[in-house]
Amino acid sequence: MWLRNDLRMADNTALYRAARGCKALAAFFIACPETWRSHGDGDNVVAMRLRSLRQLQSALAKKQIPLYFIELAQFADVPAALAQIVEKLQVDALYANAEYPVNELARDQAVRQHLKAQGVPVEYSTDRTLVPPGSLTTGSGDGFKVFTPFKRAFIAQHDNSGEAFSPLPAPRALGADHEAQWPEWIAVDGPNNLVRTIPDTVGDYGVAPGGEKQVLDWTAGEAAGARLLAAFADKVDDYDRLRDFPAQENTSRLSPYLNCGAVSVRQCVKMALEANGGRWVGASDGANTWLSELLWREFYQHLVVNFPRVCRNKPFKPETEKVPWSNREEDFKRWCEGRTGVPIVDAAMRQLNQTGWMHNRLRMVVASFLTKNLLTDWRKGERYFMQQLVDADFAANNGGWQWAASTGTDAAPYFRVFNPYSQSKRYDAEGAFIRQYVPELASLSDRDIHCPPQDLFSEENYPPPICDVTDSRKRAIEVFANLKS
Ligand SMILES: Cc1cc2nc3c(=O)[nH]c(=O)nc-3n(C[C@H](O)[C@H](O)[C@H](O)COP(=O)(O)OP(=O)(O)OC[C@H]3O[C@@H](n4cnc5c(N)ncnc54)[C@H](O)[C@@H]3O)c2cc1C
The missing domain is CATH 1.10.579.10 (DNA Cyclobutane Dipyrimidine Photolyase, subunit A, domain 3)
Incomplete structure (x- = not known):
């Protein structure tokens, strides 16, 4: 299982599928700090990612699934490193959740090609979005350019089908001594090996301009995300009335968790549909509005696939x-x-x-x-x-x-x-x-x-x-x- 911005146990499509019928399972994470920098990712988002990863490592260990880590410089280094990892760990199949910006898509395509030569199939699952980007189109088959018709089309397809987004359970536990059967580390050509230790920082990340460690008051991880979601369930009915006042905490504050994947969008939808009698447009104005915000998120994720020029520093218009x-x-x-x-x-x-x-x-x-x-x-x-x-x-x-x-x-x-x-x-x-x-x-x-x-x-x-x-x-x-x- 190749983990990326999907750092949770519960409702993780690829992790669930990987664990389903396998005899043995290991997870790994690849940090590419030079590419992350070139994408503009800053200290805060990278710190949240690494801290969430550490929490996930403990959760995976309870299910006897080891989590490995390797730091490479760039996405371009990934296929060759993965080819070695796959060979040394004798991997039969690789699972990951799809990511959509152009460089991520190109990386994943290159990995698929590379591993095909070794006879290792790669399965990318839809997980970051509710439906696969590209699957929702206008009557003429194009991607939507405007949010409101996108939302209308989405709801027309999915109202009353809340079941389709039901979260999946956490992966099953592997056998009692499963984790111990995996090597502590493996050698990979290049400056870093595949190891089981997750560092505090990678590349030139983690140090604020003044030289001090960045201080962040966000508790990382799946449990913290789940707590926020549960707390917000009590407030969602008032979201439409109270969300716009920045001095009050009336929005969910789930965005850092949704983005590193500590919380899934389906878990959010489930909570809001429950508050809304199972409907995308129901009796709770607060839940209606919040679901609409989750669709804004969905809309923008689809946009980068339908109009990849926005990933190339170009305006949409x-x-x-x-x-x-x-x-x-x-x-x-x-x-x-x-x-x-x-x-x-x-x-x-x-x-x-x-x-x-x-x-x-x-x-x-x-x-x-x-x-x-x-x-x-x-x-x-x-x-x-x-x-x-x-x-x-x-x-x-x-x-x-x-x-x-x-x-x-x-x-x-x-x-x-x-x-x-x-x-x-x-x-x-x-x-x-x-x-x-x-x-x-x-x-x-x-x-x-x-x-x-x-x-x-x-x-x-x-x-x-x-x-x-x-x-x-x-x-x-x-x-x-x-x-x-
Ligand atoms: C200039 C600008 C830059 C932004 N940059 C980001 C960003 O880098 N990352 C990010 O997650 N959001 C971004 N947003 C969207 C939005 O501001 C945040 O998602 C929201 O403030 C997060 O707070 P919350 O989790 O309490 O949201 P809530 O109000 O509780 O909404 C729930 C979730 O819906 C999604 N959402 C809400 N509003 C939007 C929106 N307008 N567009 C897309 N998704 C939305 C988020 O995933 C959010 O966590 C940006 C908005 C603007 C105007």
């Missing part, structure tokens, strides 16, 4: 390649650091920098602010998010950024630009979120905190706003309007 981004370095730096002088934007960016996570409403606000008000290329923001987020996921992140920048699949026109001050007053009315992350503003009144009076501040204390949101909004709309002419 080709005409937006011509946007004359202003790309002022100083603007980008201040946005990253949370020093734009717009309190809600700064609070959000500091939440990201301090915790590795940001509330969805604020992801939309800061992405709109960077791409529209500061007219900075969405790819810079996309990359910064990948580096910082503990839930960094190429498909969701790219989809979110392109949606906000109006270069993506959004059906709404380009002149939708979030006003950060109105968003702040609406979703953080008492300024509780701003006070938490921008303490220098904590003593301001609920009214002033959204847009502090300028005479109170200096560049050393809290900076004046980096731009006038009305003028910069107008400029962005003109730039996008000119693309049409």
